[in-house]
Amino acid sequence: MTNTLKDRFKTEEYFVNMGPQHPAAHGVLRLILTIDGEIIKNVEPDLGYIHRSIEKMCERDSYQQIVHLTDRMDYLSSNINNEAVCLAVENGLELEVSDRVKVIRTIIDELTRLASHCLWWGVMGMDLGALTTYFYAFRDREMINDIFEETCGARLTMNYNVPGGLMFDIHPNFVKRTKDFIAHFKTKIPEYDRLLTGNIIFENRTKGVGILTREDAIAYGVSGPVARGSGFSSDVRKHQPYSAYDRVDFKEILFTEGDTYARYKVRIAEMWESMSIIEQLIDNIPEGDIQAPTKAVIKLPKGEFYQRVETARGELGVYINSTGTKNPYRVKFRSPGFSNLSVLNHISKGGKIADLVAIMASFDFVIPDIDR
């Protein structure tokens, strides 16, 4: 008879609900954890706590109305979501928007990405116990939100794009304030690095944690900074450029380690790239119309239209199936969060619960984007 320590102190697997109300999920996401002691054996996501069936609502709405609903998916990339629907509709109508619209859309996209990554950096630190980052990040993000507020009246759910262009022209202060922000933020990212990036506790919590290989990233349909942290080149802005991304020079950030720290580094580096894109465009915003003429009732021709854009979280796909009426027959949003969530179980198995929190922070989930 064996009487080892392990036999005398047997452990048993048990279930723990993480969420739907859990601070590290930043929303209502329920994860059913199967754990043995503190080791994770299985993670089963249970969704729907903020499901509004946006896809079904789109089937009864006109094309202009659909744009409003997309704000409420990934509310931190609201302008990019709006743009995706507008691009799909413009593609269906074979409508060419002016250069001015393209450039303004691109600048605001990148400001949105900066605001989103900035918030992510703050809450990533907070999730790992460094509350200071949260205040630093929100201080700087506030400046972007102020620019948005002055431009279109909204700070978060912007709804600034309409099929055919923009709702109104940029504010006279826009260029100056954006430049001021870039100059300010350039001094702040090194501060972020000093505060968190080289922090030994932070490094120990993130390096080698939640490793995702390139093969798995592709198989699981992962996109965005998560994929690029694993060396999977998935940037839609590079591969299928839209708006003004074909006329700016920027690098696609790739890291090959695939761990939580690599995903962190990707986003920090992407913030520099976003600022570089804005700097290339901000001084020469071309003159032109801000709206191409569209009919009051938009009817897309019969057919299927698909538009891919790069949000702050990854690839957003908008699939519109039209039968030629004023409402779409079917709309599908391929949200980056949903596909990224599918890999969570795979990479967090065998780790500790605290590691799962670090992994989720590096995935930057926005729950309404997953649930739609």
Add this chain to the structure above:
Amino acid sequence: MSHQELQDKLTEFDLGLEFSEEPSQYLTLNVSKENLHFLMKKLKSDIDLSFDYAFCITGMDWGETLGVIYHLESTVHRHNLVVKVQTEDRENPTLDSVHDIWATAEFHELEVYDFFGIKFNNHPKLRRLFLTPEWSGYPLRKDYVDTANMIIK
């Protein structure tokens, strides 16, 4: 590969594939549900095609038929393909799962099952993902009626 080259290559498989005539940015084809799994396996493993990235899987209700649309991309060759499969059985629609080919399909098929009621053979654990287990009906079907929660115009 260009659309024409892709089409020629896929015709060689001799699976009775129907290519869509409708204008679209992607080459679109219809496959019978019997040939679905075989075709998908070939699409991924064939070295000239290597569709390794299934970026969008959409459930669909065409009225008469139910089905799934797969948007595929090759990260090696950077070409795209759209595959459609349909089933006429609305009472008990069943298709083959492709989760063994693309791991992401496991999650996307749960969504399709939840909203369209399409069952997937060989799926590891088919369950309601968004809705509660006791929910009756499949909301994204065109004939779904819910007088309490839906505004019919």
